[in-house]
Amino acid sequence: xxxxxxxxxxxxxxxxxxxxxxxxxxxxxxxWQLRGWPVNWFIHADPLAALGVFLTTRTVQVGFGWAVAMIxxxxxxxRFFCGWICPFGTLHQSIGWLSYRRRPLIEKIKANDYRPAQxxxxxxxxxxxxxxxxxxxxxxxxxxxxxxxxxIAAGSLQTGLLDPISLMYRSVNxxxxxxxxxxxxxxxxxxxxxxxxxxxxxxxAVALALNIWIPRFYCRFVCPLGALFGVIGRWSLWRIGKTNxxxxxxxxxxxxCEGACEPSTKFRPSECVLCMNxxxxxxxxxxxxxxxxxxxxxxxxxxxxxxGLIVSMASGALAVPVMRLNNxxxxxxxxxxxxxxxxxxxxxxxxxxxxxxxCMRVCPTNIIxxxxxxxxxxxxxxxxxxxxxxxxxxxxNCVACGQVCPTAAIRPITLDKKLGxxxxxxxxxxxxxxxxxDQGRCLxxxxxxxxxxxxxxxxxxxKAIFVREVxxxxxxxxxxxxxxxxxxxxxxxxxxxxNIFATGDYYCRPLPAEGEAPHRIVANTDALITxxxxxxxxxxxxxxxxxxxxxxxxxxxVDPRYCIGCGVxxxxxxxxxxxxxxVTAENESRNTERxxxx
Amino acid sequence: xxxxxxxxxxxNRREFMIRAAKAAATVAASGYIVYRFRDExxxxxxxxxxxxxxxxxAVPGTESRMSIVTGANRRRALNAALDAxxxxxxxxxxxxxxxxxVNAAFALPPILAATSxxxxxxxxxxxxxxxxxxxxxxxxxxxxxxxxxxxxxxxARAAEEAGAQVVIPRQDDFLPFSLEGGxxxxxxxxxxxxxxxxxxxxxxxxxxxxxxxxxxxxxxNWYGLLGGRRNVFHQEIHEIxxxxxxxxxxTLVILDGTESMMRNGPTGGSLSDLKPTHTMxxxxxxxxxxxFGATLLGRRLSDLPYITKAAISGAxxxxxxxxSPKRINMNG
Numbered sequence: 001x002x003x004x005x006x007x008x009x010x011x012x013x014x015x016x017x018x019x020x021x022x023x024x025x026x027x028x029x030x031x032w033q034l035r036g037w038p039v040n041w042f043i044h045a046d047p048l049a050a051l052g053v054f055l056t057t058r059t060v061q062v063g064f065g066w067a068v069a070m071i072x073x074x075x076x077x078x079r080f081f082c083g084w085i086c087p088f089g090t091l092h093q094s095i096g097w098l099s100y101r102r103r104p105l106i107e108k109i110k111a112n113d114y115r116p117a118q119x120x121x122x123x124x125x126x127x128x129x130x131x132x133x134x135x136x137x138x139x140x141x142x143x144x145x146x147x148x149x150x151x152i153a154a155g156s157l158q159t160g161l162l163d164p165i166s167l168m169y170r171s172v173n174x175x176x177x178x179x180x181x182x183x184x185x186x187x188x189x190x191x192x193x194x195x196x197x198x199x200x201x202x203x204x205a206v207a208l209a210l211n212i213w214i215p216r217f218y219c220r221f222v223c224p225l226g227a228l229f230g231v232i233g234r235w236s237l238w239r240i241g242k243t244n245x246x247x248x249x250x251x252x253x254x255x256x257c258e259g260a261c262e263p264s265t266k267f268r269p270s271e272c273v274l275c276m277n278x279x280x281x282x283x284x285x286x287x288x289x290x291x292x293x294x295x296x297x298x299x300x301x302x303x304x305x306x307x308g309l310i311v312s313m314a315s316g317a318l319a320v321p322v323m324r325l326n327n328x329x330x331x332x333x334x335x336x337x338x339x340x341x342x343x344x345x346x347x348x349x350x351x352x353x354x355x356x357x358x359c360m361r362v363c364p365t366n367i368i369x370x371x372x373x374x375x376x377x378x379x380x381x382x383x384x385x386x387x388x389x390x391x392x393x394x395x396x397n398c399v400a401c402g403q404v405c406p407t408a409a410i411r412p413i414t415l416d417k418k419l420g421x422x423x424x425x426x427x428x429x430x431x432x433x434x435x436x437x438d439q440g441r442c443l444x445x446x447x448x449x450x451x452x453x454x455x456x457x458x459x460x461x462x463k464a465i466f467v468r469e470v471x472x473x474x475x476x477x478x479x480x481x482x483x484x485x486x487x488x489x490x491x492x493x494x495x496x497x498x499n500i501f502a503t504g505d506y507y508c509r510p511l512p513a514e515g516e517a518p519h520r521i522v523a524n525t526d527a528l529i530t531x532x533x534x535x536x537x538x539x540x541x542x543x544x545x546x547x548x549x550x551x552x553x554x555x556x557x558v559d560p561r562y563c564i565g566c567g568v569x570x571x572x573x574x575x576x577x578x579x580x581x582x583v584t585a586e587n588e589s590r591n592t593e594r595x596x597x598x
Numbered sequence: 599x600x601x602x603x604x605x606x607x608x609x610n611r612r613e614f615m616i617r618a619a620k621a622a623a624t625v626a627a628s629g630y631i632v633y634r635f636r637d638e639x640x641x642x643x644x645x646x647x648x649x650x651x652x653x654x655x656a657v658p659g660t661e662s663r664m665s666i667v668t669g670a671n672r673r674r675a676l677n678a679a680l681d682a683x684x685x686x687x688x689x690x691x692x693x694x695x696x697x698x699x700v701n702a703a704f705a706l707p708p709i710l711a712a713t714s715x716x717x718x719x720x721x722x723x724x725x726x727x728x729x730x731x732x733x734x735x736x737x738x739x740x741x742x743x744x745x746x747x748x749x750x751x752x753x754a755r756a757a758e759e760a761g762a763q764v765v766i767p768r769q770d771d772f773l774p775f776s777l778e779g780g781x782x783x784x785x786x787x788x789x790x791x792x793x794x795x796x797x798x799x800x801x802x803x804x805x806x807x808x809x810x811x812x813x814x815x816x817x818x819n820w821y822g823l824l825g826g827r828r829n830v831f832h833q834e835i836h837e838i839x840x841x842x843x844x845x846x847x848x849t850l851v852i853l854d855g856t857e858s859m860m861r862n863g864p865t866g867g868s869l870s871d872l873k874p875t876h877t878m879x880x881x882x883x884x885x886x887x888x889x890f891g892a893t894l895l896g897r898r899l900s901d902l903p904y905i906t907k908a909a910i911s912g913a914x915x916x917x918x919x920x921x922s923p924k925r926i927n928m929n930g
Contacts, residue, residue: 028745189744189768364743392742395705396867397750443833452810453829457741459704461867467809504836504903520900534900554809572741574829 003276003289007083011090018042018087022172026187027364027400034362040406042087042165047071047232048125048225049166049354052159053407055132056351058139063406071232078236079229082219083258083273088164088207089219089226093258093275095208096215105255111214112257114268118220122304123312125227128159130316135351154320156347156378160354162224170381171204173357174370193389194360195369200381216258219273227302230270234301239269240278241294244286253278253287263287267294270302320378328376333594335584337374338385338565341394341430342402342413345590346375352409355381359401359410366390367567368401383410385432385567387583388576393568394432396459433565433585434596435464435558441580444553448472450505452554454569454581464562465569465581467554471507471518477549478511482527486536489547494526501529501549511546518550560587560596650773650790654847655799656882657689664881664921666890669928672856673721675878679852680725682924683880689849690798692730697796698722698762699848701803701819702738702753704865705746711857712866713747714802716756718854722800723760734762737792738822765792772825780841782834787825788845801851801884805875805891807863811835812902814864815891816851816884817843839904843885843913853879853887855894876929885914886921 024032025039040063043049050067054060060068070081082089100108135155142150160166178192185191194200210217219226240263253263256278261271263278278287286295328334329346340359343349360368360383367390370381383401387393399418402410413430416422420429435454443449455465482492489508501508507518508529519531529549531537541547558581565583573579587596609617665682669675680686690696700714708715723734736757740747744766748754754764765771772787793799803819810832811818820842821828831838855877862871875894881887885908892902899905899916909916 029749185768189766364746391744395743395746397705397707398743398746449833450810450835451832453832455809456832456864459706459742459865459867461862461865461871463862463865503834504907505834520903522903522906532900532903534898568742572829574827574832576827 002280004280007274007276010084011093014085015087015090018168019172022169022177022361023187025173025358025361025404027362027398034400034404039404040358041066043169043354043356043358043406045070045081045085046163046165046225047074048128048159048163048228049407051129051228052132052157052163052354053352055129056135056155056157057348058136061407074229074232075235076237078239078269078272078274079226079233079259080274081229082223082226083275086164086225088168089216089273091208092211092216092218095211096217096258097256099212100215108255109251112254112260114260114262114271115220116303118260118271119303119305119308120221121223121227122230122302123308124162124222125224125231126304126309126312127316127319128162128224130313131155131158131319134317134320152321154324156320156350157352157354158319158378159224160356161380162222163354164218164223164225166354166356167204167207169356169358170200170370173361175201175204177361188366190391192366195386195389196372196381197370200370216260216273219258220260220271226273231302233272234270236269237291238289239267239291239293240272240274240276240287240289241267241292241298242286242296243288243290243292244284245295245297247282247284247286250283252281252283255281262299263294264296266297266299268299268303323377326376333585333591334374335433335586336384337371337379338433338567338583338585338588339590340368340383340385340401340410341399341418341432342411343383343590344409344411349409349590350375350378350382352407353379353382354407354409356406357381358404358406359383362400362404363390364398364400365392365395367392367394367571385583387567387570388579390571393571394566396566429460429564429589431564431587431589432567433583434560434563434587435565435567435569435581435583437556437558438578438580438582441575441578442556443575443580444555446580448474448551448553450551450553451574452556453572453574455554455556457568457572459566459568460562460564462562464559464564465556466559467556470553470555471550472553473548474506474551478546479549481510481541481543481545481547483543484537484541486538486540487531487533489529489531489541491527491529496524496526496529498525499523505552507550507552508547509550510541511548513548518552520552521549556581563587650775650788652775652793652846655797655849656847657798657849660684660688660882662883662886662915662921664879664883664886664890664918664923665926666923667878667880667926667928668876669878669926670856670874670876671928672715672717672854672878675856675876675928676718676721676852676880677725678926678928679878679880682926683882686725686729690726690729690731692732694726694729694731694797695733695735695795696726696731696798696800696849697735697737697792698726698757699799699801699819699822700736700738700753701814701822702747702751703741703822705740705742705750706865706867707750708752710866710869711804711859711872712806712864713751714753714804715854715856716752718802718852719753719762720756720760722802722852723757723762726800727761731798733795734760735765735792735796736762737765737767737789739767739789739825740822767792767825775845777841777845780844782831782838783824783841783845789823789825798849799846801848803851803853804857804859805853805855805894806859806866807861807871807895809863811839811904812897813888813892813895815888816853816881817888817904817908818864820846836904836907840907840911840913843904843908844911848884849882851881851884851887853881853891855879855891858894860895881918881921881923883914883918883921885909885916886918886923889916890918890923
């Protein structure tokens with residue numbers, strides 16, 4: 001079998017595997033749901049993610065062993081990941097092939113010319129790694145007690161913005177799967193929603209559409225993972241090359257050259273994605289994959305100018321310090337940013353989050369959403385909770401998000417830890433924030449309407465929402481008694497809308513009120529009020545005295561000692577525009593300086 | 599053919615006729631299209647669709663039957679309670695298709711007694727099947743994440759192992775419904791699809807504290823048949839329960855007071871919220887069942903206005919003693 005067919009089978013296999021792993025990242029116990037499936041395999045096989053997290057945290061999670069294996073294989077074989085495994089690369093290659101299929105030979109060859117702009121991706125890689133590396137400097141400065149340096153130096157993990165694996169996970173999790181599953185509803189009971197999916201989908205679509213212009217546009221000009229493989233691959237043992245400098249220069253080898261690495265002349269090993277198309281196309285049989293450098297010569301190393309290197313390094317080093325001038329990590333923290341249960345404190349969280357959307361995909365209630373600018377520019381597409389969009393709040397007995405997070409930005413906690421049970425009883429439950437009643441919008445507080453849906457649904461015991469019972473006179477609710485007995489009051493004339501006070505929530509009492517508990521109204525006509533026969537008036541009210549009609553209200557009050565910020569109350573609140581009870585991040589467990597209680 | 603205007607020569611009669619005919623046809627066609635689709639009134643506010651309606655699932659001749667069994671074992675107490683009112687065969691006939699409306703509102707384990715107990719569901723499914731039911735459907739429209747509710751409560755597994763079909767509702771399982779004489783349930787989505795082909799309905803609910811209505815038992819359990827933004831009805835909780843009592847006439851209700859949730863309801867969440875009241879009630883009258891259930895919570899009828907309201911509306915009787923309930927003590 002020809003090597004090109006083997007490559008195509010490999011590409012198809014990994015592309016289908018990618019979609020399958022995305023599909024099975026569904027909470028449930030069926031064989032096709034999240035059980036033992038390695039749903040993070042592609043992330044863990046991604047050296048850029050591994051290197052990024054290593055720079056920000058100085059640790060390599062065991063899952064990233066796969067990435068180390070990829071690096072080792074690249075040193076031996078070259079950039080095979082791009083041409084044989086990367087699912088994003090496979091999509092690019094397919095579209096590029098479709099676009100150029102019918103074009104004349106000369107156009108195909110021209111499309112695959114090496115362009116100096118291909119060095120941009122090395123600049124992007126340098127920038128992203130510099131962003132992460134400054135975190136390491138900041139940590140070192142702290143240890144060395146260099147106060148000034150530790151004040152300015154700050155880094156975070158931003159590789160996920162352009163890392164093709166993160167980008168692909170994000171696009172599949174938040175755009176393609178929700179769109180595909182909408183018609184059949186296999187992976188969820190109802191449609192899934194993601195705030196800002198439009199932008200994520202747009203970026204994905206543009207990245208794919210650029211292949212119509214130049215094949216593998218993203219891979220050649222943008223991809224920081226490809227750049228990393230390019231840097232590693234320049235030392236690879238095996239490589240493509242000519243066995244003889246002389247050939248007929250028919251350029252067939254470059255008609256389908258995916259990497260634009262110029263195998264016909266001076267070969268560029270760091271650009272070659274090992275598509276092997278040249279091997280197949282060569283009519284003179286001078287192109288081979290072997291351990292010798294090309295007889296046609298090789299372009300040494302990576303084509304990044306010193307000026308470009310310095311600019312990208314310097315801007316990367318300064319990016320986070322500049323962004324953090326907004327003080328979002330300090331006093332100006334955003335209370336509407338609610339991280340999933342088990343999330344690290346904000347700074348270490350930003351050191352690990354890849355913005356891959358795995359937590360958003362798995363969340364059974366669909367409340368984990370990609371952030372817009374809630375967490376600042378560095379927190380774009382990181383997870384934040386939105387209790388209006390989903391089907392409930394954060395479920396008490398669920399820890400799925402931490403279990404799928406590939407970098408433990410959301411730690412894999414147990415239910416005992418989440419709920420503060422058994423060994424964690426002393427530490428208490430994990431709090432995401434605190435619910436606050438908006439007394440200007442809450443029906444019993446602002447509009448004299450009974451409600452307390454929030455209290456009813458509060459899932460903790462004892463409930464974090466309790467009620468204060470009050471009796472409030474209704475609007476224009478004072479009337480004069482014309483005639484009365486122990487159970488009825490006759491107002492003598494048409495004064496009331498029939499039965500409006502018969503709901504069980506309305507009471508009446510004579511004025512002036514002298515400490516007597518109000519009597520519940522069970523029925524009313526336009527002139528007659530009937531009270532609960534279980535508690536009649538001791539003696540009939542005298543004609544001429546005034547009675548007032550009251551509504552019994554239970555007004556919700558939050559007890560911050562018990563509130564865990566799960567957001568069930570906010571989700572269930574019947575005031576559906578701006579909710580009358582809302583969770584903000586005050587008192588969240590992960591950032592102790594945001595404590596609400598002494 | 600070249601255009602005569604373009605090459606400078608004048609139009610001949612034949613070409614003029616053809617052009618004029620084309621122009622006339624265009625004008626006529628567009629005029630007709632506009633006339634055909636003209637809208638003189640603008641869109642109407644709300645389209646009214648044909649409404650769904652529930653039939654009565656009560657078995658004639660079994661009205662006003664009730665039994666109260668004291669015992670800690672749910673399966674045994676249920677069997678005793680059903681035997682006391684004539685046995686399941688009295689209610690379920692061969693060929694019947696039964697729907698069990700359980701309470702699966704919250705994603706909590708069965709030990710916390712916030713939901714219908716899986717043992718009870720399993721035993722009911724078996725009894726229905728033994729009585730000849732050809733199909734048993736178990737359903738509810740929960741509050742928490744629906745799949746988690748059915749799984750964590752143990753209801754899905756118990757029902758499926760006993761041979762029932764679990765229906766977790768989706769959007770299109772709801773159809774608009776208007777209760778005759780109803781004020782709140784008017785053009786409101788209700789869980790209708792699972793009722794297709796159903797001939798008998800059994801309500802299965804635990805005894806629970808509920809701060810707004812006073813208690814959540816068999817009548818409040820019908821809340822789970824409502825779809826849409828049903829939380830707005832909490833503003834008139836007693837009225838909505840009264841209308842629910844009129845909306846559905848079940849074959850039977852089972853009120854499980856084995857562990858009653860005395861406080862922190864209807865979610866509970868702690869064993870300390872529960873009291874072992876060890877009582878199982880079977881009744882063809884949900885109002886009477888709830889009236890008795892209130893005594894397990896130590897509440898008077900005046901604490902639960904919806905019971906009296908439902909009784910006055912004709913949904914049942916609040917004075918359960920009028921049914922001469924059969925009382926059985928299994929503790930000896």
